[in-house]
Amino acid sequence: MSPLSLSTQGLEIIAAILAAPLFVGWVNQCRAWLQNRSAPSVLQPYRGIRKLFHKDAVLAERASALFRITPYMVFGAMVLAAAIIPSMGTRLPLTIAADSIALVGLLATARMFMSLAAMDVGTAFGTLGARREMMVGFLAEPALLMVIFVAALISQTTSLAAIAEHLSGQTLALYPSLAFTAVAFTLVLLAENARIPVDNPATHLELTMIHEAMLLEYSARHLALMEWAAALKLFNYVCIGIALFVPWGVATESQGPVGLLISVPVLGLKLLGAGAGLALIETVSAKLRVFRAPELMATAFLFAVLGLLVHLLLGA
Amino acid sequence: MPTTPLDGCLLLIAAWGVIGLAGLVRPHSIKIVGHVLFPLSALCGLALAAIAVRGINAPASHVVLLIGLPDLPLHLRCDSLSCLFLMLLGAATTGISLFAGGYFRQGHGAAPGLLCLQYHIFLASMGCVLLADDAYAFMVAWELMALSSYFLVTTQHRLAEIRRAGFLYLLIAHLGALAILLSFGVLQGGSWQFTFDSMRAAHLSPPWSTVAFMLALLGFGAKAGLVPLHVWLPEAHPAAPSPVSALMSGVMLKTAIYGVLRVTFDLLGTPPWWWGLVALAIGLASAFYGVIFTAVQNDMKRLLAWSSIENIGIIFAGLGLAIIFHGFGMSALAALALIASLYHCLNHACMKSLLFLGTGAVLHATGERNLGKLGGLIHRMPWVAWPTLIGALAIAGLPPLNGFVSEWLLLQAFLFAGDVPRAFVDMLLPVGAAIVALCTALAGYAMVKFYGIIFLGQPREPGLAQAQDAGLLERLGLVWLAAGCVALGVLPVQVISLLNTVSRGLLGASLADPAAHWWLLAPAAARGASYGPLVFLVIAALVIVLTLLGVRMFYHRRARRAPAWDCGFVRIDARMQDSAEGFGQPIRHIFQPFFLIERELPSAFDHLPRYRMAVTDRIWRYGYEPVGQLVRRVAELVTVLQQGRISTYLLYSFVTLLVLLALVL
Known part of the structure; x- marks a missing residue:
C-alpha cells in the first residue's frame, strides 16, 4: 500500500461523492439544450440537496427503523462502490476486498434495501415502486454480471481494477464481444438509473414511475441522501462503463503520480462525453410501457450472453 | 471419556x-x-x-x-x-x-x-x-x-x-x-x-458404475427434491x-x-466427466424451476420450500461442475467447485433453518401462513423480524453475508473453466453461470416479496395488532442461526480451511493454502480475484457511520411523525398495498410458459364477486397425474380378477398349481 495508491483511493472516493451531483447537472443541462429549453445551472442538484438537508424530516407514522437506516445504507453502498471502481487509477487498496462480482452484489444490496424501505410504510405507490424496481433489477443484475464476465474472461480476472489495467494496456484492439456487451451495458445503465426508456427521472406521479415511487415517503435529509446516492449510482455506472469500454488514460502503477495527474482531466472529458451521450439517448427515445421494460432487459441479458459466446467462439 | x-x-x-x-x-x-x-x-x-x-x-x-x-x-x-x-x-x-x-x-x-x-x-x-x-x-x-x-x-x-x-x-x-x-x-x-x-x-x-451413479442420483435426488x-x-x-x-x-x-x-x-472412485454434465443440467434446471415458483407462492412456508429446491439445484450444479473438472483432471478447479457446493450446503442449512423458524414464530403469533393476511409485523415482532431480515438478505446472495460467498466461489469456478478439452462444454459453462446469476437475482425478488409482505407495510388483518413477539428460547434459536449466517459470511477463509480437508479426502486436491491472509479469500484458481468480506463490512460500516455522524454534525437530527403522504391521498388502508399475488405478477407474466395458471374472474353480474388465481406445477399435471391415472386403470383391470369369492381364489391356486406342474414335468 504505497502513499500513491492510498491517495488515489482517497481522491477517487471524494471526487465521486462531490462530482456525482455535478454529473447529473451536466446531463440535465445537455438534455435541456437538446430539447430547446433554457437549461438550469449545472449546480442545481447541489442546491436541491442543500435545501433538503436544511429541512425538518417528516417520517410516516408507520415507518420502522428499517425505513430510517436505508438512506444511510444505500449511500454507504454507493460510496463503497465508488471506491472499488477504477475511475482514476487502477491501484486501489480496496479492490482486493471486493471484485466485480462483489460490486454487483453491493449494487444489489442497495436495491434490495431501497425496495424494502419502499414497502415499509405500506402505501400503494411504495409497494408498486418496489415491485417494479425488483422486476427491472432481476434481469438487469445478471445482465450486468454477464457484461463484466466477458471483460473478466478477456483479462482472466474478476478484479475490476485489473480488468481496467489489462484493457487499457491493449493498443485499441477491437473486441467484437465487447461491442455486444457495450450495447447490453448501455441498456442496463439506462434501466438501473431510472433513465428514459424505462423510467423518467423528471416526473412524479406518473403511473409508470419506478424510482420516484419508492422515494415518495422520504423527506429532508433522508431524501437528500437518497438523491445523492442516486447521483452516485449514475456516476458509478458511467465509471464502470468507462473502465470496461474506454479505459485508456487511467493511471496504472507504472506511471506514478504523473499518471494520476493526467487521468483526472481525462476522466473529466470522458464524463462530459458520456453525459452528453446519455442526454442524447434520452432525448431521442420514448418512454416504454412498464411491461415492455422486462423485454428490454431480456434483450440486454441476451446481448451480454451473446457477447460471451462470441468471446468463446472467436477468442476475442 | x-x-x-x-x-x-x-x-x-x-x-x-x-x-x-x-x-x-x-x-x-x-x-x-x-x-x-x-x-x-x-x-x-x-x-x-x-x-x-x-x-x-x-x-x-x-x-x-x-x-x-x-x-x-x-x-x-x-x-x-x-x-x-x-x-x-x-x-x-x-x-x-x-x-x-x-x-x-x-x-x-x-x-x-x-x-x-x-x-x-x-x-x-x-x-x-x-x-x-x-x-x-x-x-x-x-x-x-x-x-x-x-x-x-x-x-x-x-x-x-x-x-x-x-x-x-x-x-x-x-x-x-x-x-x-x-x-x-x-x-x-x-x-x-x-x-x-x-x-x-x-x-x-x-x-x-454408470448404472450405480444414475440410481444413486435418482434415489438421493428424490430426497433432495431435484426436478x-x-x-x-x-x-x-x-x-x-x-x-x-x-x-x-x-x-x-x-x-x-x-x-x-x-x-x-468415495465408493465409485473416479467419475467420468459426463456424469457431471448430467448433474449440472439437472441442478440448473432445478434451480431455475425452483426460483420462479418461489416468486409466485402465496403461502410463506411453501415459498421457502420452493426456495429450497432452488438452493439444492445450485448445490448440485456445483457438484456437477466438480465432477466435470475432476473428470478432466483439472484438480484445482474441481476443488473450487466442490468447495463452493459444500459451502452452499452449510449456508443453506443456516439461512433456510432461520427463515423457517421465522415463519414458525409468525405462524404462532398470528395463526396465518397466507402472505395475503400478514403485514407490518416488524413493529410487533422485532426479535423475529431482524434475524429474519439477515436470513432473507443472505439467501438473496448479498454481500457480506454467507449466501454471497458460495455464489462468488461458484461463479469463479464457472468463469475460469476456460481450458476444458471439450469445446461444447466450454461453451455451455458460461451459460450455466448466466443461469446461476439469474437465479440469484430472482431469489432476491422472492425475498423482497417474502420479507416485505410479512414484516413491512400495514397489517392486512386487524388481528395482527395483537401479535406477540417470540419467547426467550425462540429468540435464542433465531439469533444463533442469524449469527451463523453472519459468521459464515465474514470468515470464509476459516470455513474453507475446513472444507479443504474434505476436498482433499474426496478429490485428492484442495485450494491453495488460504492462510496467507486470514481475512482475504483468494482461491488460486481465480487468478487475481479476491474477496475480503471483513474489510468490506468494516469499510461499509465506517462509511455509514461517518455519513450518519456527518449529517448530524453539519445539519440537525430533527424529525417528526405524520401520516403517510402517498402523493396526498387521504385515506390509505391496508388493502391498497400489494397482495402476495400482486407482487408476484411480473414473474407470472414474464415466465408464463412455465406455469399452469388457473384464473377465476368475476363477472359484472356476480352477487359476491370473487377473484381467484392459482398457479400450479406443470410437472404435476403432465408428469404425475397421467402416471396416477395409468396405475388406476391397471388396478381397475386387476379388479376383474379380484372377485372377492373364496371359490374363485381356490380356483386360481388350483390353476397355478397345474401350470407349475406342467412346467416342471
Missing part, C-alpha cells in the same frame, strides 16, 4: 435417543419437554458440532457395533466428509432445538413429549446416516429418517391436506430408497459384501411444524447431498 470423534458422535447421538425417550415420561408437561429436554438437545447439538469440527482434521476412525441381526454387525466410520455434515447437523440443530423448546406447546395435534420422541429419533437417524459404513446400516438409518420425519410431517393428521402431503412424501421417499438400495446392489460388484470398504475395493466396469422429483417438497415442508420444516429443509436435504458425494467420489 471418548477418544475418537466417532465415539463422541455416537455418544451424543445416543444422548439424543435418551432425550427423546425421556419425553415419554411426562409427555404433557411443557415445562419438562420444552424447558429442559429441548435445550438439552440443543446442547448435544453444540457438542456434536464441536466434536465434528475437531474430527474433520482427524484421521478416519472405524467401529463395528455388534447389534442388529446375527452376522450383520453395524459398521460405522467417521471421516472428514461425515464430520463436515455432522457439524452442519449439530450447528443447525442447536438453533432449531432451542427454538423448538419454545415452539412445541399444546395444540399441535400431539403431546409435546411424543413430538419430542419423534424429533429426536429424526435427529439421531440423520446422525446415523452420516456415520454408516455399510449398506445395511445406511438403509436402516435412511428409512428411520424417512419414517420419523413422515410422522412429524403428519403431526396435524386430522387435516386431509396434511395426510395427502405426508402420503406423497412417503411415496417418493420410498421410490428414492428403492433406487438407493438398487444402487448399493450394483456397487457391491459381485462380492456380496455390503460394507462400504468392499464397495470401494470393487472395480465396476464403466457401464455398471422432476420435487413434487413432495412444497407439500411436505409446509405441512410439518416449523422446527421440523427447518430440520427437513436445512439438514435432511443435505443428507442426500452427502449420499451423492459418498457414492460418487
Whole structure:
C-alpha cells in the first residue's frame, strides 16, 4: 500500500461523492439544450440537496427503523462502490476486498434495501415502486454480471481494477464481444438509473414511475441522501462503463503520480462525453410501457450472453 | 471419556435417543419437554458440532457395533466428509432445538413429549446416516429418517391436506430408497459384501458404475427434491411444524447431498466427466424451476420450500461442475467447485433453518401462513423480524453475508473453466453461470416479496395488532442461526480451511493454502480475484457511520411523525398495498410458459364477486397425474380378477398349481 495508491483511493472516493451531483447537472443541462429549453445551472442538484438537508424530516407514522437506516445504507453502498471502481487509477487498496462480482452484489444490496424501505410504510405507490424496481433489477443484475464476465474472461480476472489495467494496456484492439456487451451495458445503465426508456427521472406521479415511487415517503435529509446516492449510482455506472469500454488514460502503477495527474482531466472529458451521450439517448427515445421494460432487459441479458459466446467462439 | 470423534458422535447421538425417550415420561408437561429436554438437545447439538469440527482434521476412525441381526454387525466410520455434515447437523440443530423448546406447546395435534420422541429419533437417524459404513446400516438409518420425519410431517393428521402431503412424501421417499438400495446392489460388484470398504475395493466396469451413479442420483435426488422429483417438497415442508420444516429443509436435504458425494467420489472412485454434465443440467434446471415458483407462492412456508429446491439445484450444479473438472483432471478447479457446493450446503442449512423458524414464530403469533393476511409485523415482532431480515438478505446472495460467498466461489469456478478439452462444454459453462446469476437475482425478488409482505407495510388483518413477539428460547434459536449466517459470511477463509480437508479426502486436491491472509479469500484458481468480506463490512460500516455522524454534525437530527403522504391521498388502508399475488405478477407474466395458471374472474353480474388465481406445477399435471391415472386403470383391470369369492381364489391356486406342474414335468 504505497502513499500513491492510498491517495488515489482517497481522491477517487471524494471526487465521486462531490462530482456525482455535478454529473447529473451536466446531463440535465445537455438534455435541456437538446430539447430547446433554457437549461438550469449545472449546480442545481447541489442546491436541491442543500435545501433538503436544511429541512425538518417528516417520517410516516408507520415507518420502522428499517425505513430510517436505508438512506444511510444505500449511500454507504454507493460510496463503497465508488471506491472499488477504477475511475482514476487502477491501484486501489480496496479492490482486493471486493471484485466485480462483489460490486454487483453491493449494487444489489442497495436495491434490495431501497425496495424494502419502499414497502415499509405500506402505501400503494411504495409497494408498486418496489415491485417494479425488483422486476427491472432481476434481469438487469445478471445482465450486468454477464457484461463484466466477458471483460473478466478477456483479462482472466474478476478484479475490476485489473480488468481496467489489462484493457487499457491493449493498443485499441477491437473486441467484437465487447461491442455486444457495450450495447447490453448501455441498456442496463439506462434501466438501473431510472433513465428514459424505462423510467423518467423528471416526473412524479406518473403511473409508470419506478424510482420516484419508492422515494415518495422520504423527506429532508433522508431524501437528500437518497438523491445523492442516486447521483452516485449514475456516476458509478458511467465509471464502470468507462473502465470496461474506454479505459485508456487511467493511471496504472507504472506511471506514478504523473499518471494520476493526467487521468483526472481525462476522466473529466470522458464524463462530459458520456453525459452528453446519455442526454442524447434520452432525448431521442420514448418512454416504454412498464411491461415492455422486462423485454428490454431480456434483450440486454441476451446481448451480454451473446457477447460471451462470441468471446468463446472467436477468442476475442 | 471418548477418544475418537466417532465415539463422541455416537455418544451424543445416543444422548439424543435418551432425550427423546425421556419425553415419554411426562409427555404433557411443557415445562419438562420444552424447558429442559429441548435445550438439552440443543446442547448435544453444540457438542456434536464441536466434536465434528475437531474430527474433520482427524484421521478416519472405524467401529463395528455388534447389534442388529446375527452376522450383520453395524459398521460405522467417521471421516472428514461425515464430520463436515455432522457439524452442519449439530450447528443447525442447536438453533432449531432451542427454538423448538419454545415452539412445541399444546395444540399441535400431539403431546409435546411424543413430538419430542419423534424429533429426536429424526435427529439421531440423520446422525446415523452420516456415520454408516455399510449398506445395511445406511438403509436402516435412511428409512428411520424417512419414517420419523413422515410422522412429524403428519403431526396435524386430522387435516386431509396434511395426510395427502405426508402420503406423497412417503411415496417418493420410498421410490428414492428403492433406487438407493438398487444402487448399493450394483456397487457391491459381485462380492456380496455390503460394507462400504468392499464397495470401494470393487472395480465396476464403466457401464455398471454408470448404472450405480444414475440410481444413486435418482434415489438421493428424490430426497433432495431435484426436478422432476420435487413434487413432495412444497407439500411436505409446509405441512410439518416449523422446527421440523427447518430440520427437513436445512439438514435432511443435505443428507442426500452427502449420499451423492459418498457414492460418487468415495465408493465409485473416479467419475467420468459426463456424469457431471448430467448433474449440472439437472441442478440448473432445478434451480431455475425452483426460483420462479418461489416468486409466485402465496403461502410463506411453501415459498421457502420452493426456495429450497432452488438452493439444492445450485448445490448440485456445483457438484456437477466438480465432477466435470475432476473428470478432466483439472484438480484445482474441481476443488473450487466442490468447495463452493459444500459451502452452499452449510449456508443453506443456516439461512433456510432461520427463515423457517421465522415463519414458525409468525405462524404462532398470528395463526396465518397466507402472505395475503400478514403485514407490518416488524413493529410487533422485532426479535423475529431482524434475524429474519439477515436470513432473507443472505439467501438473496448479498454481500457480506454467507449466501454471497458460495455464489462468488461458484461463479469463479464457472468463469475460469476456460481450458476444458471439450469445446461444447466450454461453451455451455458460461451459460450455466448466466443461469446461476439469474437465479440469484430472482431469489432476491422472492425475498423482497417474502420479507416485505410479512414484516413491512400495514397489517392486512386487524388481528395482527395483537401479535406477540417470540419467547426467550425462540429468540435464542433465531439469533444463533442469524449469527451463523453472519459468521459464515465474514470468515470464509476459516470455513474453507475446513472444507479443504474434505476436498482433499474426496478429490485428492484442495485450494491453495488460504492462510496467507486470514481475512482475504483468494482461491488460486481465480487468478487475481479476491474477496475480503471483513474489510468490506468494516469499510461499509465506517462509511455509514461517518455519513450518519456527518449529517448530524453539519445539519440537525430533527424529525417528526405524520401520516403517510402517498402523493396526498387521504385515506390509505391496508388493502391498497400489494397482495402476495400482486407482487408476484411480473414473474407470472414474464415466465408464463412455465406455469399452469388457473384464473377465476368475476363477472359484472356476480352477487359476491370473487377473484381467484392459482398457479400450479406443470410437472404435476403432465408428469404425475397421467402416471396416477395409468396405475388406476391397471388396478381397475386387476379388479376383474379380484372377485372377492373364496371359490374363485381356490380356483386360481388350483390353476397355478397345474401350470407349475406342467412346467416342471
